[in-house]
Amino acid sequence: MNRFKPKLMLAGLLGAAMNCGIAHAAGAADQLTVSDAYIRLAPPGAMATGAYMTIRNAGPREVRIVKAANTVSRITELHTHLNEGGVMKMRQVKDIPVPPGGETVLKPGGLHVMLIEMRLPLREGDLVPITLGLDDGSSKVISVPVRNPGSGSGSMGGMAGKKH
Numbered sequence: 197m198n199r200f201k202p203k204l205m206l207a208g209l210l211g212a213a214m215n216c217g218i219a220h221a222a223g224a225a226d227q228l229t230v231s232d233a234y235i236r237l238a239p240p241g242a243m244a245t246g247a248y249m250t251i252r253n254a255g256p257r258e259v260r261i262v263k264a265a266n267t268v269s270r271i272t273e274l275h276t277h278l279n280e281g282g283v284m285k286m287r288q289v290k291d292i293p294v295p296p297g298g299e300t301v302l303k304p305g306g307l308h309v310m311l312i313e314m315r316l317p318l319r320e321g322d323l324v325p326i327t328l329g330l331d332d333g334s335s336k337v338i339s340v341p342v343r344n345p346g347s348g349s350g351s352m353g354g355m356a357g358k359k360h
């Protein structure tokens with residue numbers, strides 16, 4: 197009953213369009229590389245913070261990130277910032293597309309992964325696994341360091357959050 201039949205395997209290859217998914221664990225995740233990822237160290241007591249990164253897609257078709265999860269917050273959402281009458285507001289988005297042969301940059305003031313309702317306080321240097329769920333059902337796990345935007349030579353300067 198469990199005997200492996202090479203003939204079946206060949207038939208499977210020929211009928212790949214129908215059998216796709218069986219031995220296809222990684223999928224679009226294989227095409228993505230993530231660099232410059234970090235989680236912004238939020239002030240003590242903050243209920244939420246953002247994760248930022250550059251996502252490159254080496255594949256021939258658009259890949260959409262449709263969900264995210266992580267180990268340190270109860271809720272993980274995909275967000276963007278919109279300028280509404282001069283006021284920057286965060287808005288949840290249903291997906292984040294990464295163009296074929298191109299990249300999408302998640303950065304402060306733009307797209308980001310939102311970590312909401314922290315389970316534990318983050319410390320600078322912590323590594324947080326974040327799982328990105330893709331539109332083909334595959335997923336990619338990345339290890340993201342916590343960084344303090346106020347320390348070092350921050351690229352953004354300014355908005356350090358010191359004003360009330």
Ligand SMILES: [Cu+2]
Pocket residue numbers: 246275276286287308309310
């Ligand atoms: Cu947000």
